[in-house]
Amino acid sequence: MKGVLQIKGASGREKKAPKELESVLNQYFGYSGFRGKQLEAIEAVLSGRDCFCLMPTGGGKSMCYQVPALVKTGIVLVISPLIALMENQVASLKNKGIPAEFLSSTQASHTKQRIHEDLDTGNPSLKLLYVTPELVATSGFMAKLKKLYNRGLLGLVAIDEAHCISTWGHDFRPSYRKLSSLRKQFPDIPLLALTATAVPKVQKDVISSLCLQNPVILRASFNRPNIFYEVRYKDLLDDVYSDISNLLKSSGNACSIIYCLERAACDDLSMHLSQQGVSSAAYHAGLNSKVRSSVLDDWLSSRTQVVVATVAFGYGIDRQDVRIVCHFNLPKSMESFYQESGRAGRDQRPSRSVLYYGLDDRRRMEFILRNPKINKAQPSSSSNELSEKALADFSQIVDYCESSSCRRKKIIESFGEKVQPTLCQRSCDACKHPNLVSSRLEELRRVPNCRFNKISPVFQSSVKPAHLDTEFWNREDEASISAEDISDSDDGNEVVSNIAISKVPAKAGLDAKFKALERAENAYYQGKGQTKQQGGGLADKKSISQTLRDACRKRLLDALGQAKLRLGNIPCDDEASATHLETECFKKYEKVGKTFYNSQIAATVRWLSSATSSQMHDRLHAVIDQTKDDGASGSPDIVPESPPASPKIVGTKPGETSNYEADVKPQHICKLGKRGHSDVSTEGAAASTGNMELPSIPTGNMVLPAIPTFREFLSQKGRDRAKSYSNSQPSGIRRKSSGQVDKEETSKRMKS
Numbered sequence: 069m070k071g072v073l074q075i076k077g078a079s080g081r082e083k084k085a086p087k088e089l090e091s092v093l094n095q096y097f098g099y100s101g102f103r104g105k106q107l108e109a110i111e112a113v114l115s116g117r118d119c120f121c122l123m124p125t126g127g128g129k130s131m132c133y134q135v136p137a138l139v140k141t142g143i144v145l146v147i148s149p150l151i152a153l154m155e156n157q158v159a160s161l162k163n164k165g166i167p168a169e170f171l172s173s174t175q176a177s178h179t180k181q182r183i184h185e186d187l188d189t190g191n192p193s194l195k196l197l198y199v200t201p202e203l204v205a206t207s208g209f210m211a212k213l214k215k216l217y218n219r220g221l222l223g224l225v226a227i228d229e230a231h232c233i234s235t236w237g238h239d240f241r242p243s244y245r246k247l248s249s250l251r252k253q254f255p256d257i258p259l260l261a262l263t264a265t266a267v268p269k270v271q272k273d274v275i276s277s278l279c280l281q282n283p284v285i286l287r288a289s290f291n292r293p294n295i296f297y298e299v300r301y302k303d304l305l306d307d308v309y310s311d312i313s314n315l316l317k318s319s320g321n322a323c324s325i326i327y328c329l330e331r332a333a334c335d336d337l338s339m340h341l342s343q344q345g346v347s348s349a350a351y352h353a354g355l356n357s358k359v360r361s362s363v364l365d366d367w368l369s370s371r372t373q374v375v376v377a378t379v380a381f382g383y384g385i386d387r388q389d390v391r392i393v394c395h396f397n398l399p400k401s402m403e404s405f406y407q408e409s410g411r412a413g414r415d416q417r418p419s420r421s422v423l424y425y426g427l428d429d430r431r432r433m434e435f436i437l438r439n440p441k442i443n444k445a446q447p448s449s450s451s452n453e454l455s456e457k458a459l460a461d462f463s464q465i466v467d468y469c470e471s472s473s474c475r476r477k478k479i480i481e482s483f484g485e486k487v488q489p490t491l492c493q494r495s496c497d498a499c500k501h502p503n504l505v506s507s508r509l510e511e512l513r514r515v516p517n518c519r520f521n522k523i524s525p526v527f528q529s530s531v532k533p534a535h536l537d538t539e540f541w542n543r544e545d546e547a548s549i550s551a552e553d554i555s556d557s558d559d560g561n562e563v564v565s566n567i568a569i570s571k572v573p574a575k576a577g578l579d580a581k582f583k584a585l586e587r588a589e590n591a592y593y594q595g596k597g598q599t600k601q602q603g604g605g606l607a608d609k610k611s612i613s614q615t616l617r618d619a620c621r622k623r624l625l626d627a628l629g630q631a632k633l634r635l636g637n638i639p640c641d642d643e644a645s646a647t648h649l650e651t652e653c654f655k656k657y658e659k660v661g662k663t664f665y666n667s668q669i670a671a672t673v674r675w676l677s678s679a680t681s682s683q684m685h686d687r688l689h690a691v692i693d694q695t696k697d698d699g700a701s702g703s704p705d706i707v708p709e710s711p712p713a714s715p716k717i718v719g720t721k722p723g724e725t726s727n728y729e730a731d732v733k734p735q736h737i738c739k740l741g742k743r744g745h746s747d748v749s750t751e752g753a754a755a756s757t758g759n760m761e762l763p764s765i766p767t768g769n770m771v772l773p774a775i776p777t778f779r780e781f782l783s784q785k786g787r788d789r790a791k792s793y794s795n796s797q798p799s800g801i802r803r804k805s806s807g808q809v810d811k812e813e814t815s816k817r818m819k820s
């Protein structure tokens with residue numbers, strides 16, 4: 069290699085004048101001066117000190133160990149979390165004529181052998197060696213390092229992405245914890261810990277976990293002044309796909325990254341963008357490595373404008389001129405968001421971060437985060453603690469989106485840094501267009517509450533969501549590390565990566581997803597020690613208790629009393645009628661369980677609040693007949709009112725038109741018994757929720773609450789939302805037609 073400055077002794081002080089260091093920077097990297105804390109970090113390790121260096125994403129942390137490698141005796145060992153990251157840096161160093169290699173199971177054995185042979189020589193040619201934390205933990209590799217150290221050939225150990233060592237960090241990696249022995253193994257070799265994303269608690273944790281001794285602590289500001297931050301609200305957009313594609317088109321084919329939570333969403337969005345004329349490709353761990361590297365190559369060489377990716381597209385992607393980073397789904401924490409959005413504008417030129425906030429996305433992420441796998445590497449942490457922490461981290465992102473105050477300030481303060489009020493200079497949407505942001509948030513608040521709060525038992529469960537296909541960590545890369553490289557690896561316990569692994573193919577149709585949903589629901593009940601309805605009895609928790617039945621009968625009795633007040637005398641015994649109605653509900657749903665039973669009771673109460681006399685008569689005829697037969701009532705026969713002209717909606721207020729009228733489907737028509745007595749079809753065991761209005765069943769002159777199928781239940785919910793959302797929208801706001809919302813929301817829900 070050309071002109072490396074040779075200095076005696078790997079350890080100890082090897083001070084260099086800043087001018088000399090600058091000339092090395094210029095000679096090898098072509099940069100005229102150091103950025104941020106680079107020089108201080110380099111000087112610290114050259115003086116033999118441990119150093120903790122916190123610099124923003126794209127701040128140039130790599131230089132803090134690359135320059136020392138060129139001026140220091142011995143090899144710089146770089147510990148890095150991902151093979152992709154190592155490959156990328158090694159290739160770029162080699163291009164500059166700097167002898168660098170990485171060791172991983174992905175390399176051919178002859179390459180590995182060549183590297184090992186070089187390390188074994190008295191004077192290795194290598195200046196930088198990149199390895200995974202798993203490899204460092206193996207006894208074989210540690211022995212090799214010891215040999216290097218004993219021969220005075222280990223110059224510096226750099227731990228990149230050092231926040232991975234902390235369980236409080238956003239990408240905790242159990243194998244990083246093994247690095248705590250480095251300080252003891254190599255007492256006089258400087259350790260350099262580098263990270264962009266560490267709150268004060270994580271900073272302390274990193275320093276103590278690595279046992280850094282009297283380290284030089286360098287903290288640059290987290291501020292990325294060249295990034296404009298913006299949030300867009302999916303629920304207020306006509307068409308999020310068009311919005312994104314317009315955004316990308318208006319940027320003039322700029323290089324961009326879009327992050328999605330799920331693989332299927334990447335494929336889907338990439339397809340939509342391509343259809344709308346944006347050059348894009350999907351990238352996720354579900355694609356084979358050939359496809360992934362060709363996607364990456366095309367993007368790096370500008371043949372593709374946009375990569376639509378999961379977090380698999382992350383560390384190590386060092387394209388300097390990324391102009392836009394979009395989040396199509398919510399990131400899981402502010403740290404993840406900062407890392408990901410920080411991939412924009414590494415060349416320090418103006419760039420954008422656009423986060424698409426959706427209420428459904430929020431619920432989905434909350435569900436995922438509620439289900440962390442117990443991390444055995446941390447016996448003190450219960451799954452509840454982990455989940456609480458994850459939810460607390462996530463709430464910062466929700467706050468970022470749902471607040472009208474400066475986005476930049478929110479980001480920076482989340483890392484514990486104080487912010488001057490004048491810092492932003494209108495470089496976020498909230499500072500640039502405060503009125504617009506406030507009014508959008510107002511609109512968002514008018515989106516029905518149920519979107520925030522109503523979560524089905526499935527989504528609250530502690531079971532693994534079989535229908536989710538998310539990526540929080542690049543598993544593929546980890547999986548590619550062979551047993552040879554991983555000694556006693558505990559990555560199987562990794563918290564973040566195990567949260568959701570799909571068993572449903574990404575492109576599974578709606579039916580498959582329904583089935584998966586049902587399976588998840590079954591698993592939920594099993595997880596609760598309960599048996600779902602299939603063919604038999606219910607375990608205690610799900611069964612309909614006598615107390616519940618009595619309470620429901622009382623509820624029906626009250627509703628019946630109100631109905632009688634409204635309609636005048638109806639010749640039926642109240643107690644018997646309430647019992648009759650309750651028994652109907654019970655018979656229908658005793659095998660299914662109390663959720664459906666409760667819903668049916670609620671539907672019946674609503675029916676009682678709007679039924680006509682003739683409808684009451686028809687439904688309660690058995691009780692009325694009995695009353696008459698018993699001679700308990702001397703009232704004359706009821707003269708039925710005219711049947712409703714069109715099917716009515718149970719619970720619809722007088723004068724209110726409904727979207728449902730046209731939707732009553734033939735399969736719902738009840739079989740009529742004698743005198744119009746209904747026998748509601750039990751097809752599809754599902755029911756309304758307490759606040760859902762369901763289509764009634766027209767049966768001649770009678771209207772009964774319908775029992776929708778599971779599918780209808782979901783699409784009804786969509787219609788319901790669309791209706792109240794459109795009611796809540798001020799005129800002039802663009803909105804979807806209810807049918808459109810219905811279709812989209814149902815399919816969105818199913819995608820989740």
Ligand SMILES: Nc1ncnc2c1ncn2[C@@H]1O[C@H](COP(=O)(O)OP(=O)(O)OP(=O)(O)O)[C@@H](O)[C@H]1O
Nearest residue numbers: 099101102103124125126127128129130131264414
């Ligand atoms: N002094 C400098 N002057 C100009 N460009 C620099 C300088 N130092 C580094 N860079 C460039 O900045 C880019 C980002 O550097 P680097 O990858 O080291 O950032 P990082 O801090 O490690 O970011 P991340 O946190 O995302 O890993 C690289 O392309 C690098 O070559």
Ligand SMILES: [Mg+2]
Nearest residue numbers: 129130228229
């Ligand atoms: Mg880096």
